[in-house]
Amino acid sequence: MENFWTTLLYAFISMFIIFNYGMVLGGVVYKIIARVHGRFGPPVWQPYINLVKVMGVRTAISHGIMFWLGPVFRFTGGIGLFLFMPVLFGVPWMQNFSFSGDLLLVIYFIFFGQLGMALGAAESGHPYSPMGIMRGLSQVTASEVPFALAVIALAAQHGTLSITEIVAAQQGGIANWNIVTNPVATLAGMMAFLGMMMHAPFNLHIAPQEIPIGPPTEYQSNFLSYMQANRAFFASAKLILFMNLFFGGATNIPVLVGKTFSLYMITVFIGVVNPRFTLENSIRWFIRIPTVTGIIAVLIYTF
Amino acid sequence: MVNPIYIIAVLLGIGFILPLTEKKLSKLGPWVFYAGMIFTALVSYQWFRFFIVSGGETYHIFTAGVKPPLSINLQIGLFESVLLFVTNLTGLAGAVYMTKQISETGVRAMVLLLLLLLGLNGLILTRDIFNLFVFMEITAISTYSLIGMDVKSRSLSAGFKYMTAGGLASAFLLLGIIIVYSLTGTLNLDGMIRSAEGIKNVKLLSIGSMMILFSFIIEAKQFPANGWALDVYEGTKPGVAGLISGIGTTAVFFGFYKIMPLFTNETLKIVMWAGLITFFFSNLMGMKQENVKRMLGYSSVAQTGLVISVSAWSFMLGNDKLIFPMIVLPLLFNHFFTKTGLFWIAGLVKKDTTGLWGSITENKILHGIFIILILALSGFPPFPGFWGKWNLVLAMSLDSNFFYIWVLLAGSLFEAAYLLKWAGITLKKDKSKDILEYNSYKMLALQIVVLIFFAVTVYYFMTGNFDHTNGGLHFYLPFALGTGLLLLPFIPEKLKGMISMSVIAVYAFYFLPDQNGIGRFFNAMFLSGGFFLTFATLNRKDRSRSFYPLLMLMLGSLIALVNSDNILHFFFSWEIMTLSSYFLIHRGKGSAEESFRYVMFSLAGAFLMLLGFAYSFPNLNGQMSFGIFAVPGQFTSLSFILISIGFLVKSAALGLHLWIAGSYAKAEDDTSAFLSALLSKAGIFGFVMLLLAMGAPSAGKFDLAYILSWIGALTALIGTMMAIYEEDAKRLLAYSSMGQVGYIILGLAIMSGLGWTAALFQMVNHFLIKGILFLAIAGVIYRTGTSEMYKMGGLIKKMPWSFTAVMFGIIAISGVPPLTGFGAKWLMYEALIEKGWYLQTGMAFFASTVAFLYCFRLIHAIFLGQPKTEFRNVKEAPAWFLIPQYVFIMAIFFFSIFPRVLIDRISAAVEPFFGKSLTWDGNTVISSLGYWNATAVMTIVGVVFVVLAIGLFIKLPKVQKVKQFNIVFAAERPETPELTHFAYEFFRPYRRAMGWMVRPYATRFWRSVTESAYTVSDALRKIYTGNGQTYIFHILLVLVILFYISTGVK
Amino acid sequence: MIKRLFSFVLLTGLGFVFYYALTNITASRELTGVSAEYAERGAAELGAANLVTAIVVTYRGLDTLGEVSVLFLAATGIAVLLRRKKGYVQARSEDKRGSSEILKTGTDFLVPIIVMFGVYIFMNGHLTPGGGFQGGAVVASAVMLQFLSNPSYRLNHTVFGFIESMSGFFYVSIGILGIVLAGGFLDNRILPLGNFGSILSAGAIPVIYTLIGLKVGTELAGILDNMRRDA
Amino acid sequence: MELQQGIFILMGVAMIVSSIVAMYVKDLVSSVIAVGVVSLFASILYLILQAPDVAMTEAAIGAGLSTLIFLYALKRTRDTEEEND
């Protein structure tokens, strides 16, 4: 906050980097999934193509103001989440606006976009929208539990809720990473991470087969472009968050890419080899194994 | 001064001569009769004034010109004069009441009444034990005759049972008298009492006094030797029953009271417990009653038992001179007037079953009197019964007799249960018609009694331990406002609402600036909330006179609660608040059951609180300041637990939450906002006071604050969980409220500066949000006429303002940045983690994510999705509702951007107790763990949002707007929009997975508690078989039991 | 049967109570307390030879007034309960067997004597055993005799009622006179105590007892009349 | 003294027997009479106990009038005639 304009400029730079990183990451993942399935797959830059394509669509319909604002909420949520996090440890221009709040702010801001989107989609009047939202929200509440417990364990471990300080405490080699110093919390957090990334087996709410028409098809044109762009931000932001929390953070971009990519791959691979859970099953799963793990993590610091 | 012997002489003389007027002078009879009655009333008034005003000295009357103990003497002192006065006045009223019956029966009925009065006066005046017996017989025989006067089979059989009981009682009284006489050589009470101590033959003396005691136990209708009494109350005409229950019982009691000094402490102890047992069991059995008069009979018996019990205890302590006016008299008067009045009301209603009393409302005055009497009888303030019980509980606690208090309060709860249930029935109109049997004489008599009762009430209210100099104003305020508004029946309702608002505003203007500390937040919240929520009530169109008075009573009592200086003030306001809110809830449609549940839970909580006070009270001699909790004593933790339960009930903590959904949902829509936004904070205020005074004691190994934190966390989680499955918007919000208040409790339990800051911040937040949400929902319900969410849908187009309000409300409540809800959550988690309560943190976090589910459901099911055909033409909610909502929204935004304004003040209030916990760097608040800059967050989010919105607007200038129903299913359109609104049982899969969390364990538990209470009640009352012989058996059984207890032989 | 068993057990318990009392009763050997004072002062103070009368009429006069009221009340209560509804036509049973002439004559002869005897009893209450109540009962028995001998005999209610009311009223009035003229309510010394042992002694006691006798007699007669009426 | 004791016992037995008879005899008239007998014995006892006033009262009122009232009541509870209300 020394210099407002500098901060702003830095924020734009980091946003630009992360946007492109997120888009490419998405493309790579498509490719990988296709290869695993035995297909050739789309090119890596397919997300850019998609984005340009949907932006070019002229017809767009709106069901009302909330419908219209839904993608705005969503995109704000994605960008905001990213902006409230420090991206690279010790790199001044990659700190974004992390002075605004600590870990709690970041966690809670995840909901901002989801809630807004949910409101917008629900106004479409299509019954599948609320169904999808219901599934998504239900699952989030379950997966947040182990995550929250993991975060609490970290806060207890480091005596702080500031992400920067948590990352700082992990500097100096793998031995200081939380995955080593606090494996139980990391385990709980990573299991929650699977759910939060919304890949299989926890992707019922976006299940394209069962719900052919949901928010993505009610929204056209720029609405959709906002949502796709947001996906890049949102996914990367979450990856960065987990990297910061459990895997020592990153001090430069290659490390960042390496760590986040690996993290993403974990979810992708698990998703590829697993069938989809029904909603009840995934909720039950989250409040059993991951939650118990989380509770153990927390109990370690309670006594 | 007219010698009181003239009362006896005149009554008797007139009684003797009246039969002469039967034939020829029948016109003259009534005149002579009433003249005699009025004469007695005047004479007793004269003495009453002499003692009350001039403080005269006790006066003795010797008959036969010889000094006692040779002759019989009478005595009139302060207490006698008071009792004489009310007895004779009520007797006069009774004569008026029975005018019709008297004129039907003829002059002999007058004789009976005159002699009844004679007997009662004699009972009160005499100081000779055998004379007492004679007057008791006179009373009894005139009562028998009055009972049998209507020559109905029921009254005859009741009278016969009474006579057998009375015969036994007098036989044993004679036996006792002669035994005691043979030992003491005198019949004079004072002489007996004096010489009783020196008697060598203690065993015989104890037998003698036990016989006397026994006979009074029968006459005073003590359990279980009282089956006949209940039959009498049920079978007799209400006019007579009222007299028996009121003046009859009082005089018999006073006779008993006079003899009590004769008994040893062991015997008195038996009397004390016997009376309490009567109180407890009679009330328990009363719960199952549906016959009005029998129910009153049970209550009457119970009250007598209590009064006797307390009197015996006072003699045990040797403190009777003080306890009589402080405890016995208020209890007695409370019983006396209410019971007389209620019996007489029963005489104006044709139906005997409580369930058929619905249309008593046809007569507003009668109904008002009825309600007031019921409340007085249930022991609510400001009636004498309240003062009596309050003083009793505290005095008992000084005697360390806590078990007594438990039983006493349990009995009181039973009594309140059946009385309030009955009152509740009459508050609902039903189809029964013409149940009133209007009779102006009866009305007049009733009004006389009620007027005296009011005078007594005012007297006790004015002298009732209130510190009038210090903050006393607050305690008159609710009543002044309430009654003031009630007495203005002819002005329009809207004007009343405006008057209420202006009073609040003026009060706040003069009052708030002088405030400081934590109380200020509550005051500010109650006053501002009261002001704006009252604004919403101006939308009302119905002409209901009781709404604004009750509302003002509730708000006033909340203010009084916050400003109370001591536990009496506190409890007094608490009870008034409970009561007024009960009636407010009861106003809603179909709310009878729910409001009853509410008031029963609240009362039970209040009684436990009272118990808690009692456990702490002995710690500091005689003071009632909150300071008594700071003094550690033997029972500190128990006291803390009990008081906490009282507050937990009001906060609807888990397990004690059964009332919340129903009463919030069934209350009128604008009232629900008051309940959730304001009333739910009363329990919080209680905790604030309690924790400040007491800290957090530990019970054995358990840190009570820690336990409290779990209660708070579980309440937050389960409350939220229950909210997501509700179909009814108001029930959903009610459970949401429960969950949110759970957070506040959790915050307070942390007992750190940060925790309290969090709790108070959350409280303000919750107040604003629930104000918005309940009012918005009220507006929706007002327009659509339903509160079932799935029946609505798509209302965003019709009610955009309401939608926006709800949207801000849910964003704030769910804790999503940038609105205030996040601030509350942030403070809470920081505090919890700082404290090291990680599991609770996790649970609170879980609860807050679950909250999204109901938030979304609320807004989706009502405003989004497909609109319904029948609501195609609904309009936006009225401005009366919208304006307060937007005021609150503005407040939320203000606090969201500048939370420092609020947090700084809260910290300042909390600092004196817990020290500094937060530091500031510009707009960034820094705790020991983390930091938060609300202004920056708001700015960033706002800027990004606006930029993106503008971007979208530029890119999509021409969006094709379609109707809501423009959706496609695989290229087909479903025909009815109803089918496509996915809202019913919205979270079904979630329920399948998580439903085990909300299994109704608490409901089942409380249901089984209630059911077993009723079962016991029903089983127990079966001992009253209606067979006179069984009653004789009971009576003799009591004698034998009494004997074996008192002598403790073999 | 179970009821009898319970009753038996209960009364056994009660029997123990009484037994306990019985074992603790010691026969009195001398007058104590008030009774000694009555014995010492009674005769001189009130001038009544029969101490029981002195106690009943004066010392504990209020009790006696109450007693009279009780009787009066009972009579009133009985009258109220057995009152006939308006318009009730008495079913005259014609076949009631009239009493024999001898019985009637005997009755006519005996009644005045019995009444005189009763009057004697209450007039001499302060000297000999007996008094208003006993005398009243005797007077009532005269009426009873009338009823027995002549089933259709009807009481003259006007006269009886008048006597009943006025005797009661005068009784109370004498009581009040006691306050005005002597030491207190029902003080018998409003009249001179007279010669101890003579009929016109003991102040107002004979007067009071006479009034009581009249009152009790008429009341008892009234009760009997009510009870037997219209069978 | 022995004699007096003997009389007491005799009369006591008589009283108790007649009261038991009063309770158990089927015929109500007999039972009323039996109670009257109890009273009569009582009045004799009073006389022995130097209570002539009480004895007279008991004889006149307890034994005499009371019995009569009972008998009247008995008579009226045997009537079949009924008040029409």
Next chain:
Amino acid sequence: MNIIFLIGFALMITGFWGMLTQKNMIKIILGLAIVETGVQLIMVAFGFIEGRTAPILDSAVPVKKAVEMIVDPVPQALVLTAIVIGVAVNALALTFIIKMYQKKKSLNITEYRDLKW
């Protein structure tokens, strides 16, 4: 003198027995009358002093020596009242029975159980 007390108590017990076991209401009142007689007997017995005379002062009992010669007059006075009151109550009770009989044609107390619980 205990024999009188014994008789009194025995009478009371008998009376109670009757009241508890006899269903006929008249017998119940008769039982009550027996109880009363017992009580009265006991009362008089309390005033009795062996070897003394009735409390009537005449030639045989000079005023001066009355204290040593007479039995206690007070219980007698009380019993006098008690007897009259007892009879009054019994008469009233019988009236009740008469009226009850007229309603239900029964003297059995178990028939009159409309009021209960």
